[in-house]
Amino acid sequence: MFDFLTEYDVLGAFWVTVQLTVYSAIGSLIWGTILAGMRVSPVPIMRAFGTAYVNIVRNIPLTLVIIAMSLGLYQTLNIALGGGTITTTNFRLAVLGFVLYTSTFVCESLRSGINTVPVGQAEAARALGLNFGQVLRMIVLPQAFRSVIGPLTSVLIALTKNTTVASTIGVAEASLLMSEMTENESDVIGLVFMVFAMGFVILTLPAGLLLGRLAKKAAVKR
């Protein structure tokens, strides 16, 4: 019943999905943390920039962000991000798009995490003479990160599912292979769909369960 699978590299396609997810997750975590820092900083212009960036980028469809990377950045402005072949270029463009988009959700999760830290923590730190950077780095962020593991897990799971959008610019990940297979194996499209759906369930479910448990363990008891 599943012999149609041998002709396709399903595992290879899911490996690309995993790679897209990992690189984008790392990038979004970095850029998202910087954005969150801007949104809570004492400098009004940085706060304004952070707020504007989040409210603009978050409200653009991800599809448009990803297409803008390929059609706008690469094909119109010829920015190839140092990718040699078209495959690596598209992969890097997709990762850049995911980072730009996902970082807004990382930023919002972190900001809500910062808000859960009691005022007394920051006040005590300031009373000890720590400055803004030190308060953020040594007192507030460590506590905030512990309480945002749950929300960040949701962001990671969403990102895993969102990587399918990379197929619209030709990155050979799981959903691109699935479209190809549903066209070639039209007699078993139900099976093809179930294989790919289960692939995503397998990718997201353990991550959700594991990190969910970690979130409970790490949460600061107050």
Next chain:
Amino acid sequence: MSAPSVLYDVPGPKAKARNAVYTVLFLAALAGVAWWIIATLAEKDQLTWEKWGPFFTDGQVWTTFIFPGLLNTLLAAGLAIVIALPLGSLFGILRLSDHVWVRVPAGTVVEFFRAVPVLILMVFADQFYSEYTDIDSDYRPLVAVVTALVLYNGAVLAEVVRAGIQSLPAGQTEAAKAIGMRKTQTMTNVLLPQAVTSMLPAIVSQLVVILKDTALGGAALGFADLFNQIRPIANNYFANTIATMTIVALIYIVLNNVLTFGAGWLEKWSRQRKTSTGAVVKPVDDNGRNV
């Protein structure tokens, strides 16, 4: 005067001076990036009037491309929420059933459709309709897009409904029992009406997600939505890809910000009204999805 944030005090003279330095440095960095963008755009001839002008002077670009596309986007999003709401409510209530054989299958269905990416749902729905039904190929993308959005968002809304009902105090159910109401009556006459008010903000926020996801149909199935107008416009107006994408993105941004603002207003309103005994259900943000 209280500090604007937990992180720092009201700035004193020294902090004010330091903030001013940071402001200048940050503005310089921003200006640098902006200059680089403008220079790159100009170098590739993307800032000419013939590329941006049509959006301000030529009504045709709006009437032939943007408005019909926007209409399709709104139609798909509207149909999706209208169908997903009752379906989601049904599954949310089924998940709260006292019977294991109802609760577990309903939960499995909900969790399955939350875990599957909308894009592969769309691709599958499109292929499925083309194989097994004789839906006119003009309408097939719309039907496939709406199907996928209903399945995914129905599952998300089921969780919203469940959270909304669970946020009501146990006393509501107990009081209903005490006056002799059946389980169905309790649900329809006591719990659901109260839960709906507390869910409204979350439902409106979900609309933002639906609206953004319609663009997937434009990219993957050739659904003639707002997103899918980018190529035809660029083909007709001197390859003004950047200009077109900017305008299309702006339309999405304005629409979604209006919806987000509406959700915030509804949240405030239902908090003040106090006709419901439940807490206001937090919007499930994008993607399955958090906040």
